[in-house]
Amino acid sequence: xxxxxxxxxxxxxxxxxxxxxxxxxxxxxxxxxxxxxxxxxxxxxxxxxxxxxxxxxxxxxxxxxxxxxxxxxxxxxxxxxxxxxxxxxxxxxxxxxxxxxxxxxxxxxxxxxxxxxxxxxxxxxxxxxxxxxxxxxxxxxxxxxxxxxxxxxxxxxxxxxxxxxxxxxxxxxxxxxxxxxxxxxxxxxxxxxxxxxxxxxxxxxxxxxxxxxxxxxxxxxxxxxxxxxxxxxxxxxxxxxxxxxxxxxxxxxxxxxxxxxxxxxxxxxxxxxxxxxxxxxxxxxxxxxxxxxxxxxxxxxxxxxxxxxxxxxxxxxxxxxxxxxxxxxxxxxxxxxxxxxxxxxxxxxxxxxxxxxxxxxxxxxxxxx
Numbered sequence: 477x478x479x480x481x482x483x484x485x486x487x488x489x490x491x492x493x494x495x496x497x498x499x500x501x502x503x504x505x506x507x508x509x510x511x512x513x514x515x516x517x518x519x520x521x522x523x524x525x526x527x528x529x530x531x532x533x534x535x536x537x538x539x540x541x542x543x544x545x546x547x548x549x550x551x552x553x554x555x556x557x558x559x560x561x562x563x564x565x566x567x568x569x570x571x572x573x574x575x576x577x578x579x580x581x582x583x584x585x586x587x588x589x590x591x592x593x594x595x596x597x598x599x600x601x602x603x604x605x606x607x608x609x610x611x612x613x614x615x616x617x618x619x620x621x622x623x624x625x626x627x628x629x630x631x632x633x634x635x636x637x638x639x640x641x642x643x644x645x646x647x648x649x650x651x652x653x654x655x656x657x658x659x660x661x662x663x664x665x666x667x668x669x670x671x672x673x674x675x676x677x678x679x680x681x682x683x684x685x686x687x688x689x690x691x692x693x694x695x696x697x698x699x700x701x702x703x704x705x706x707x708x709x710x711x712x713x714x715x716x717x718x719x720x721x722x723x724x725x726x727x728x729x730x731x732x733x734x735x736x737x738x739x740x741x742x743x744x745x746x747x748x749x750x751x752x753x754x755x756x757x758x759x760x761x762x763x764x765x766x767x768x769x770x771x772x773x774x775x776x777x778x779x780x781x782x783x784x785x786x787x788x789x790x791x792x793x794x795x796x797x798x799x800x801x802x803x804x805x806x807x808x809x810x811x812x813x814x815x816x817x818x819x820x821x822x823x824x825x826x827x828x829x830x831x832x833x834x835x836x837x838x839x840x841x842x843x844x845x
Contacts, residue, residue: 481560482567484553487580490543490570494518500541500568501534501605503527505555510547511609514584516577520605524551528558534605538564545570545577585610594686598640606802612640616686618799619643619707623696623724624714625672626650627784628738628791630662632712635792637680637687641799644680647692647704648672659781696720701727710795713737714788718765725750725758729833734805736794738787743780743815745787748806748825749794752834755808760828783815 485493493500494516504515505524515521522530524546535542542564544552552569559567570577578584590598590609594616601607601615618641622629625648633644650672652663660672667675673691680689696704696715701723705711711728713735715721721737728735734751737758750757790811797803812821829835 480557481565482553482556482569484549484571485543485568486571487577487582490545490568490577491580491582493541493543493568498541500543500566503534503542503544503555504574505544505546505551506574514574514586516545516574517583517585517610519545519608521602521608524555527555528562530603531559531562531564533603535564538562539566541566541568543568543570546573548573548575594640597684597686601639607800611800611802615640615796615799616642618709619645620710620712620795620799621704621708622646622712622714623704623720624648624712624716625660625662625676626656626714626716627659627740627779628714628788629712630660630676631785631788632714632792632795633676633680634662634683635789636712636795637684639792639796640684640686641795642686643688643690645690645692645704645708646673646676647694647696648676649693649695659779659784661785696724698723698726702731705731705733708733710798711735712791712795714791718762721758722765726833728752729757729838734798736791736798738791740779740784740787742777743783745783745813745815746810747787747790747794747813748810749798751798751805751807756825756827757831757834759833760831761810761825763828763832780815786815787813 502516502519504511504519504521505527507523511521520534522534544555546552549569549571552573556567556569598612601612602609620636620641622633622644625646633646636644652668652670652672652675654668656663657665662679663675671693673693677689677691680687705727711733713724715724724735729752732752734749737750738747794805797805808825810823810825827834832838
């Protein structure tokens with residue numbers, strides 16, 4: 477039934493809409509205590525009293541299809557009428573609400589219980605389409621390996637911890653030096669001389685007690701890489717040697733674990749996501765390491781202090797997208813940033829069918845079964 481600028485649909489029609497290619501934006505307009513008792517998969521929570529100012533972030537396009545629901549259908553109809561008055565043109569309200577949905581035998585998501593402290597800490601995540609309480613629970617259950625607690629690993633670790641990624645395994649063999657502090661913001665002057673992984677753990681625990689930190693003081697090698705990847709969902713590659721990079725790549729390919737790879741040089745940075753089976757691996761891009769003089773470290777070439785910070789935060793962003801299953805990760809795409817010019821360039825990169833790691837006749841050590 478169409479009325480006052482929107483259409484009412486029953487639970488079965490709503491389910492068909494949600495399963496269609498033109499899936500509408502699903503909005504739950506109930507109060508927080510009702511949401512906490514259960515909600516529909518993929519819904520964004522925006523109580524009726526907030527819908528008029530929340531909608532601009534949820535649905536910037538006023539012609540986008542929107543489906544609203546409440547407990548019984550009254551509040552969602554009122555919310556749809558409000559949105560119609562704001563110029564939204566493709567509105568539906570679910571008659572019977574979540575009660576009618578449940579009575580039709582359709583599934584309701586049981587809300588993962590977040591503590592009051594977690595609801596406050598992650599409140600901005602809970603407002604986001606694609607995240608919400610369900611996504612935050614995914615992050616709290618996620619496990620990320622950070623290879624390196626230096627220029628790239630430092631900002632990535634801080635932002636993953638702030639986001640509530642529940643378990644961070646960090647490996648690095650180095651100690652904090654004064655020269656690190658120009659860019660490695662996870663460390664402090666007082667912790668110069670401390671192993672980097674221990675220094676990082678101190679800062680992460682101070683930032684977010686929800687996060688379990690597993691510091692490993694050592695180097696990633698072909699002998700320990702499989703154990704380091706055990707149980708991990710995503711890897712942040714902050715390696716600074718080609719030997720470690722290839723060892724990580726080959727094991728990740730074998731285990732099917734995505735790696736968010738990045739590198740920095742002076743005023744330039746690059747970033748890509750290496751997802752086994754979905755795009756190229758590191759050996760596809762670099763079959764063999766370049767001569768040492770072609771890839772000097774920052775101790776020789778130098779690096780602008782903010783550069784690894786920016787690239788490391790982008791790595792954390794890609795990791796969160798992978799963990800949440802949202803957006804378009806940089807798979808098969810290499811993002812280049814020239815900080816001096818303030819320009820970004822994106823290159824398409826493809827799998828090499830003859831790659832020694834992920835090709836049809838993989839021969840790299842660590843890839844063989």
